[in-house]
Amino acid sequence: MHVVRLHPDGMLRTHDEPDPEPGPGEALVRITAVGLCGSDRHWYLEHGIGDASLDRPLILGHEFGGVAESGQYHGRRVAVDPTAPCWQCDLCRSGRENLCLDLRFAGHGRTDGALRELIAWPERSIHPLVDELGRDEEALVEPLAIGIHALDLGELRAGASVAVLGAGPIGLLIVALAREASAREIVVTDPLPHRLDAARSFGATAALGPEDKEAVSAAIGKHGADVLFEAAGDQPAVDDAMELAAQGATIVLVGIPGEDRTSFTASVARRKGLVLKLTRRSTASAFGRAVQMANRREIDLGALVSLRVPMDDVQRGFDALVERAGNKVIVEPTRVVERPATSAVRTEERAA
16 A cells, blocks of 8 residues: 655655554554644644654554445445544543543554555444545544534533634634534634635634734623634634633633643733633544534535645645645545445545
């Protein structure tokens, strides 16, 4: 099979490697779509993320799905949860699999990800999808699960005032989910005009550049936002969240800071009695709900996609990711060239 590995010198290189063999409890999936996200950008630009560093050639990619080639969903279109926890510890048994200390995560550390044609992955983390989903939407279930988990942490209720700081793909999905949850108003900030346009189409009641402080404050109102999602991964967005928060508001930090450090003005946080929460990927429950939402077509996931590239043109995808051009970049290791109504038969070819 063909794979793309990021090497410690910062270069993406294509390799021919043996097909993986599923182990006990695993199934083989032919990968049809891989979404590139902000954490892949950190790996590519900084050769690491947080306290994990690139010390060997790593296959990136954790937003992915495809067609199961073995296991109980053989022949079906599937989304793959990139998290493989132990399922045995107290954290796993209490529904906090994302915090498992023995967790493997695709495309991170010692675990290779999805920029390849085939992957063997725990069957418990593989979920069937309906054939009616649009092209490449199997890769968008994982970011939707991230958004669902963020809303869980924010304990968002109908009628709440919401601010989303950062309108990348995760921020846009949080906007759509907040709309579905009947938020009273959803104010979005982002410095990129095309992302502000996307935020409006996903349901923002106001979408503004973060530099326009007066307009942002006016859109949120004098009492401030009840729930705020920092989805930019930078310090200015955290500062803005503190400033725009209402008394007793909840701030959910979703973005990953490039320098692995976040700070805030303690006097403001204390005076407002703010609740600060941090996300860690998503839970199995959130991923399951994301699959259900995708299958019911509750959110137009395909509207996120701004660029598709075959795997042999992956550099163009990473260039767009670095430049933050468009919204979501999809790499297609395998292109589905025929998708009949039945789930049983498909004709596929490697994207070229």
